Amino acid sequence: MTQPSTEWREHVAPDEAAHLVRVAKVIGELQRARSRKFGRGRALHRKQLLAAIGTLEVLDGLPDHARHGLFARPGRHRALVRLSNGGPEVQANRVPDIRGFALKVLDVSGEATFGGTADHQDFLMINQDRAPLTNSREFIDFMEAATPGPVSGVLHLFKAHGLAGRLGRLRELFGMLNRKFNGFAAERFNTVAPICCGPYAVRVRLAPAGSPPPGGRAKDIVADMRERLAVGSLTYNLELQFFVDEATTPIEDTSVAWPDAETPIVVAARLILPQQGVDAAAADAEAARFDPWGGLAAHRPLGEVMRARKVAYFESQKGRDAA
Numbered sequence: 001m002t003q004p005s006t007e008w009r010e011h012v013a014p015d016e017a018a019h020l021v022r023v024a025k026v027i028g029e030l031q032r033a034r035s036r037k038f039g040r041g042r043a044l045h046r047k048q049l050l051a052a053i054g055t056l057e058v059l060d061g062l063p064d065h066a067r068h069g070l071f072a073r074p075g076r077h078r079a080l081v082r083l084s085n086g087g088p089e090v091q092a093n094r095v096p097d098i099r100g101f102a103l104k105v106l107d108v109s110g111e112a113t114f115g116g117t118a119d120h121q122d123f124l125m126i127n128q129d130r131a132p133l134t135n136s137r138e139f140i141d142f143m144e145a146a147t148p149g150p151v152s153g154v155l156h157l158f159k160a161h162g163l164a165g166r167l168g169r170l171r172e173l174f175g176m177l178n179r180k181f182n183g184f185a186a187e188r189f190n191t192v193a194p195i196c197c198g199p200y201a202v203r204v205r206l207a208p209a210g211s212p213p214p215g216g217r218a219k220d221i222v223a224d225m226r227e228r229l230a231v232g233s234l235t236y237n238l239e240l241q242f243f244v245d246e247a248t249t250p251i252e253d254t255s256v257a258w259p260d261a262e263t264p265i266v267v268a269a270r271l272i273l274p275q276q277g278v279d280a281a282a283a284d285a286e287a288a289r290f291d292p293w294g295g296l297a298a299h300r301p302l303g304e305v306m307r308a309r310k311v312a313y314f315e316s317q318k319g320r321d322a323a
């Protein structure tokens with residue numbers, strides 16, 4: 001097995017500052033357009049599907065390379081979870097979409113990313129092990145084109161890529177969106193973009209563990225989770241997947257899945273969602289700020305996509321009075 005490496009590097013393009021101004025503009029316009037239609041809400045991941053409270057148990061006996069930040073000491077933390085559809089629309093859950101799993105770990109104390117002290121650590125994950133687009137420029141081009149509506153976004157993909165590229169890119173995007181989603185109790189979730197774990201770089205993942213309480217009578221992904229949590233608890237392993245080298249585990253290309261077979265993976269914690277009626281946490285989760293930059297300096301987000309997200313999430317939080 002390849003060893004975890006601290007030799008990761010970030011790349012900053014000379015025109016990044018101008019790009020970040022554009023990120024804020026495009027995200028703000030997208031959010032305002034959808035808020036006129038649906039009411040105040042997030043620019044992306046607008047539709048909250050379900051909220052839950054839980055406990056994150058950091059495990060004892062972790063290897064040295066995992067023992068940083070939140071994972072430095074074993075212990076229990078309260079957690080808040082927001083499950084969402086990824087798009088800017090509010091639409092039926094059967095429509096193919098990226099699914100979001102946002103996790104806020106509370107009762108944390110340590111140096112924050114931007115100085116001062118952090119009392120929480122957020123992890124934002126999706127049901128994919130890679131992003132549909134390579135970098136935030138492609139992502140923002142797509143979002144700008146999609147602001148009038150989803151169809152214009154697809155037309156943009158046709159125009160933006162050459163004859164050879166466009167069909168491949170579209171197939172890839174639709175393949176991801178159409179991959180059967182087996183529900184939040186059964187799927188794996190991934191931060192896709194890397195963060196620090198002390199001097200190392202990791203992607204963070206959640207994998208269902210143990211046997212989930214029965215559900216699945218309902219076809220709808222929300223009803224499925226409600227049924228399960230009404231009768232029992234759900235457990236997920238929180239895994240750290242370590243950077244090994246730029247070719248195998250690129251920092252700057254989120255469209256590449258980091259291969260399990262060539263990367264050290266550590267189960268660092270267990271997330272437990274106990275039996276509960278899920279409506280209790282709904283208002284808190286809707287109002288909360290889940291932000292990849294909200295947390296410990298030891299888990300600073302890495303790479304160009306993450307820096308663009310710093311601007312995008314702040315813009316979206318301002319647009320829904322959560323900043």
Ligand code: HEM
Binds near residue numbers: 043
């Ligand atoms: C590449 C990996 C990414 C992952 C895993 C991811 C995941 C998520 C998740 C789970 C949420 C929902 C948070 C919640 O429930 O409150 C979210 C929200 C959001 N995402 Fe991302 N995202 C990614 C990339 C991006 C990029 C590249 C952008 C734009 C540059 C972006 C912009 C947003 C915005 C604006 C929100 C709404 C923020 C708010 O108002 O709270 N995301 N993302």
